Amino acid sequence: MTKDTIGIGLVGTGFMGKCHALAWNAVAATFGETRRPVLRHLADVDVGRARRCAAEWGFEAATDDWRAVIHDPAVEIVSIAAPNPFHAEMACAALAAGRHVWCEKPMATTMADAQAMLDAAGRSGRIAALGYNYIQNPAIRAIEALVREGAIGDLNHVRVEMDEDFMGDPDAPFAFKNEARSGHGALDDFAVHPLSLLGRLAGPLAAVMAEQAKPYAAREGRPVETHEIAMALLRFASGASGLLVANRAAWGRKGRIALQLFGSKGTIAFDQERMNEFQLFTREDDPRREGFRTVLAGPAHEPYGHFLPAPGHGLGFNDLKVIEAHEILAAIDGRPARIVDFADGLAIEAAVAAMARSHAERRWIEL
Template sequence: MAAKPKLRIGLIGSGFMGKAHVFGFATAARVFDLPYEVELHTLADVTLAGAQAAAAGFGFAHATDRWQDLIENPDIDVVDITAPNALHKEMAMAAIAAGKHVYCEKPLAPLARDAEEMAIAAEAAGIKTQVGFNYLCNPIMALAREMIAGGELGDIRSYRGVHAEDYMRDASAPYSFRHDPAGGGALADIGSHALATAEYLLGPITRVMGDCVTMIDHRKDATGSARKIEVDDVGRAFLRFKNGATGSIEANWVATGRKMQHDFEVYGSKGALIFTGERFNELHFYNTDDATGRQGFRKIEASPDHPPYGQFCVAPGHQIGFNDLKAIEVAGYLDAIADRAPEPFNFRAGLRIQYLVETIQASAKSETWIATV
């Protein structure tokens, strides 16, 4: 068997998402028949000591405190960005100019106009891109979309989506990059997942009516000074879909007790689906064709019948996890780089989500419905 070509990865950032990306590359290499041999080449972080410690722990050969070193190194093929949101554009544009493929965690950029510039640059340069929306890689999510598209629910009438967590619940927690008014807030941070899921399942959203609310109006920054918070802690929107369905989404990062509520409900003329991210190996299906006295939501458990679950585990109901979804995302992206498949969720798709976020924010300010297509 011929040796596979190497694909050398340069990672920017070693926090929660940086680690998740490393798990994704490591697992994908062992689960899937990738078109490349993945090499973890260089890790960049804010301090050299931190970068060296993370590189040693993650298995990178080199470490640096200058992310520009990844851009300037001709050996690196893919620049993987898990830095704070406001830095994504500068890093991605530099990588694109250097002819490197770019894998960027969401959101693609704080502002839609920046995301558009990034998408146009990547397309013009022929660069393959990926934005990190790994919840869409869940085999159960693919099953739900298949059931909806196949007519098992009949005509889709309504949709409800929510992404709620409580990591900003504590009013004494400090001001962070997520509070940056240039593009922060719950709607941008986690509402982006709710919007991506809604369009993944039902297709284009055509109109929105937004409501964005700040619940904690001041937080202390690193110097101890009080900073006024201008972004939303809770963001909601009513939705109209191209297929005629109506719906809503909610983003809430002060939802006390919620750690990972990425949920959806889909209601059709013949059936319904319910999903919760806190039990994301399950899908609940109601079928109006069931006999009277036997109707009710029944649980469908993830299994090898829902690819690529079987490549992780041969036993139904034994479950895959968050980092496995990253591995599926990585495998799809590497197939795209090798021209074996289209890009699963490229910069153009990431731009679409940022555009929806900003349209909802504009609607909340104007208190009017706004068209999105």
């Protein structure tokens, strides 16, 4: 059956590279897009790997030169899933070449690079989005709608925790993530995800007071330069107070992003490890019946119904990326879209930078 198409290029074949490929493969059948994405060109520094992945994932061509992807005339959208230090150069080049860009988080490794990316996006007139897929969860979208509708009254206090344990082993060898050139640690590696959620759910930050910590001072006798733990007190522009904490060394936590939103009439809680449900408390006339209800995601929570007509059956992590691809296609078509664009991304980077500075100067930093 003929249908309009849109050409996809992808740079990178790791966790996120495959995730983008799966999303581009699935989005048309899931959402019935007006234009069917066609996987045109895949780049990886290892050309053999590029070829193998291209064959598996359905790309028409493979290369070890990311510029070949960007300049391939069949490519209209470039997915960037290369290591963080390359994001800025690749994104700016792709935008300059007239491509739409879907770049994985975090935006860049310096504020200057992030600003350059935003400038490039502005000049290009193209869609430039960042890969913050957690905001695409139907449960999160429902939470956001409930907050906006006043279901829990005025939001006055927020907590968010992001925990995994891949840096938990004190006996693991010294690695790239222990080096200062990899970034701050949990702060930029992790906390950007909760910040993307807070941006949607609680609005802009006004001030932060942060602290970082090292559970293990050294590995293999070599001082660890990054911090597995980042914590911050928050003040939002709305006046709400908050807490953020991220820990890459939290044994037993595998994908925890635990949100608590407190309002004048109720409370909402969520944990990404149980991503298909959220907890809602609202005051009841009959106190015998009051309690946090566990709401299971279903077709009532957009866009769950595009995947499944049956509630409580559950989406997966990769499905969030399919939704993100759909939103990017909507943005390209000029329809309303739920994306983290480069301006939103810069705000997240600015918050990270403010937290790093707060830690260094041991004081509150206004944003």
